[in-house]
Amino acid sequence: MKIVADLHVHTVASGHAYSTVQEIARAAADRGLQMVAITDHGPAMPGSPHRYHFSNMRILPREIYGVEVLRGIEANILDVEGNIDLPDHYQKYMDIVLAGFHKDCFEPGSVEDNTRAMVNAITGGKVDVIVHPGNPAFKIQPEPVVRAAIEHNVLLEINNASLGLVRQGSRENCLELSKLTARLGGRVILGSDAHYAGLVGDLAAAAALAAEAGLTPRQVLNTSRDSIWEFLRQRGRKAYTHPAPRV
Numbered sequence: 288m289k290i291v292a293d294l295h296v297h298t299v300a301s302g303h304a305y306s307t308v309q310e311i312a313r314a315a316a317d318r319g320l321q322m323v324a325i326t327d328h329g330p331a332m333p334g335s336p337h338r339y340h341f342s343n344m345r346i347l348p349r350e351i352y353g354v355e356v357l358r359g360i361e362a363n364i365l366d367v368e369g370n371i372d373l374p375d376h377y378q379k380y381m382d383i384v385l386a387g388f389h390k391d392c393f394e395p396g397s398v399e400d401n402t403r404a405m406v407n408a409i410t411g412g413k414v415d416v417i418v419h420p421g422n423p424a425f426k427i428q429p430e431p432v433v434r435a436a437i438e439h440n441v442l443l444e445i446n447n448a449s450l451g452l453v454r455q456g457s458r459e460n461c462l463e464l465s466k467l468t469a470r471l472g473g474r475v476i477l478g479s480d481a482h483y484a485g486l487v488g489d490l491a492a493a494a495a496l497a498a499e500a501g502l503t504p505r506q507v508l509n510t511s512r513d514s515i516w517e518f519l520r521q522r523g524r525k526a527y528t529h530p531a532p533r534v
């Protein structure tokens with residue numbers, strides 16, 4: 288499975304990451320990637336940037352070291368209604384909006400409450416990707432989430448970091464979600480969740496799990512730049528234009 292993009296990467300702006308945009312683009316180029324998404328944590332996360340950070344991303348070059356740079360966010364799901372911490376006004380600046388659960392922003396609830404929150408985030412129209420949905424700290428009912436994601440063209444992530452040092456115990460949940468997505472004909476993305484440039488494009492464990500689950504390369508968005516472009520158009524991301532202008 289050839290991977291052309293890493294769509295979940297953090298810079299020093301997230302407060303607990305260690306590399307700059309320039310360093311991340313260089314690392315992506317060295318990995319042979321065509322595209323990288325800068326997705327720092329949303330403002331509700333302790334240590335994260337102010338919301339102005341996200342509107343000002345429009346000053347970033349569209350291409351650095353030959354790698355296309357997407358302007359994004361890893362927003363926080365805040366409540367069972369699925370609200371996120373990116374005000375509506377800032378949506379117009381984003382190429383891609385990721386969102387997920389984090390303990391500092393959403394207290395883990397019952398399986399029913401967690402599922403309701405995730406489904407509402409999916410159906411609310413403001414989120415393109417649900418990150419690390421297999422996190423065992425936030426147990427969910429897989430089928431309602433997967434079916435909602437497919438119906439609303441929102442992608443679930445296979446998070447490479449969750450298969451390593453963080454969110455330990457995620458693998459079984461990730462595999463179940465991925466198998467169900469494969470069976471129902473949905474799609475996923477792979478994300479490194481890199482907080483250091485050396486981990487950009489480190490997607491081997493996620494790709495192996497996708498294959499084990501029976502997901503074909505066509506069901507993994509990261510395998511085609513054209514598929515990413517088409518997905519962003521379908522999601523109505525007006526900030527994003529293709530071909531991207533060079534700066």
